[in-house]
Amino acid sequence: MNNSSLSYLDPARPEPWASFIEQIDRVAPHLGSLAHWIETLKRPKRILIVDVPIVRDDGTIAHYEGYRVQHNLSRGPGKGGVRFHPHVSLSEVMALAGWMTIKNAALGLPYGGAKGGVRIDPRAFSRAELERITRRYTSEIGIVIGPDKDIPAPDVGTNEQTMAWMMDTYSMNVGHTASGVVTGKPIALGGSLGRQEATGRGVFIAAREAGRRSGVPISGARVAVQGFGNVGGIAARIFRENGAKVVALQDAEATIANPAGIDIPAALAHAAAHGSLSGFFGAEPVREDDFWQLECEYFVPAALEGQLTPQRASRLRARIVVEGANGPTTPAADDILHERNILVIPDVLANAGGVTVSYFEWVQDFSSFFWSEEEINARLESIMIKAFDAIWQMAQERKVSIRTAAFIIACQRVLAAREQRGLYP
DSSP states (O other): OOOTTSOOSOTTOOOHHHHHHHHHHHHGGGSGGGGGGGGGGGSOSEEEEEEEEEEOTTSOEEEEEEEEEEEEOTTSSEEEEEEEOTTOOHHHHHHHHHHHHHHHHHHTOSOEEEEEEEOOOGGGSOHHHHHHHHHHHHHHHTTTOBTTTEEEEEOTTOOHHHHHHHHHHHHHHHTSOOGGGOSSOOGGGTOOTTHHHHHHHHHHHHHHHHHHHHTOOSTTOEEEEEOOSHHHHHHHHHHHHTTOEEEEEEOSSOEEEOTTOOOHHHHHHHHHHHSSSTTOTTSEEOOGGGGGGOOOSEEEEOSOTTOBOHHHHHHOOOSEEEOOSSSOBOHHHHHHHHHTTOEEEOHHHHTTHHHHHHHHHHHHHHHTOOOOHHHHHHHHHHHHHHHHHHHHHHHHHHTOOHHHHHHHHHHHHHHHHHHHHOOOO
């Protein structure tokens, strides 16, 4: 499981759905006549809360709470990950589903936004127990998911094995193999080449494009990354491969720094072997609080939402923030970063590589025709650069932040679809 982002010491983490609503309110003045429909974005279309009972390995029966939220389906079936984490809540899943609506629309993908989760710490369960939790959860949400209804994917605490169990459970219940019901699957079950690296690769593409327009070249740049799982770890590796120095890393258990640059392949190997960066000898441990004021050109929050608070934003010493996580920056922190002339490339653009390649996987499953990894990466580059260009241009024209520009484009697309479809009945 991707567990490196399971908990961060921030007791004052803001309520995620409130942050999403504030972001929607901020974009309303830019929507013209479409603002008439804006309440559509403040009310999830469908919320499913399920009980997930299993028999544990010791014979006891345990119950866990699961969610699947479909925020908006105006532009297509729901799309969004499934999170296994001890802090999963309805507010969090609603916000994550909302951000997926914006992200899919901003990239021009034919999806609405959805998200799911089960409130567990996956590290506390055996593999057999995780399989039982996954299969029971899938059976419970089976009434709302499907290849043309709502397509889950991996997120924090889940991985390709989780998706294999979900696909198999759904397929058994419908009586035929439905490989397109989830993305992020193993290659042998219809997964796509390039999917595992896609989110981290997209973060790097977004950073590179921002750097080109801001005069901050990747080569020689200092990078700090919070979260060292599938997103942060891969992004850090690709930054290093392109000449950047990753000078600081933080995961759930350790914060480390090395001004000369951290050996990322060695750090990845250590984290894979030990489950954390704790004890890694290629860098010095630093205080968790000091991580937010280390000098760098690129800062990549790739852990959980609500990490970049106003207090941390006021101390951050970076030129560009590239959001690898969903919702890592609060609206108040956004304002502080803007005032300090720190450019923020928002999550709905920066981490969209994963859902973009998930879209490729879904298309390949429907056609039973699979592309090479080179084709996947080239198509990902093309879509992300096109979206980046449109959002950057909107920001210049309207004199707004990159986040607001992304929300303007996305909300226009979603609400135009809502208006054109009308209300039924």
